[in-house]
Amino acid sequence: MKKDKISVHDMFYIFIFGCLMGWVVEGIWTFYRKGLFINHSALVIGPFNIVYGLSAIVLTYFLYKLKNSKNIEIFFVSFFAGSVLEYVLSFTMEKMFGFVAWSYRTKPFNLNGRICLKYSIFWGILGIIWIKLVYPNVKALIDRVDKKKSTKFMKYLFIFLVFDAFLTVGAIKRGQEYEKNIPPANKLEEIYDEYFGVEYLNNMFNGRWNRK
Secondary structure (H helix, E strand, O other): OOOOOOOHHHHHHHHHHHHHHHHHHHHHHHHHHHOOOOOOOOOOOOOOOHHHHHHHHHHHHHHHHHOOOOHHHHHHHHHHHHHHHHHHHHHHHHHHHOOOOOOOOOOOOEEOOOEEHHHHHHHHHHHHHHHHHHHHHHHHHHHHOOHHHHHHHHHHHHHHHHHHHHHHHHHHHHHHHHOOOOOOOOHHHHHHHHHOOHHHHHHHOOOOOOOO
């Protein structure tokens, strides 16, 4: 019997799927609750919610061998894996940029405002939905695509995402300087101010992009 293995190729497209679906779901949910559109991307170009992309990878890595296990086992693995990921991402973002895009300090049973019991339970439920319902269909779709063409496209998309990430870091740095009334030093910083300025960043990061 052929073993179920997940290649780098598959993980990359699972990551992209997670990024896109996270962006769509967050956007719909925010519009439903607040009646406005928030660009829940983590990169300044494109609908790429990196947190959800990484979540898809982590859930897949820890759960794909458990897809035939009992739901309670999947729940607890996802509960802990998702919580650890969310805490690490929050901590890393704060240390690198001085802000986090979410805070659970007002929620009961929270840990440093980075994770809380309510959303850890959501992680557990999400893990069951992901590995039982979503992942098998995503994997089947990936398997149907021409491997040679998709690998080539993966390389181009990876290069673009790296470029987008560097552009995003630059935009955040420039946005922080802008709020200190530091004028742009070159043409690139002028472009940041015009296209990826403070208002744009606030929309991306739920108004928390420059909070400590």
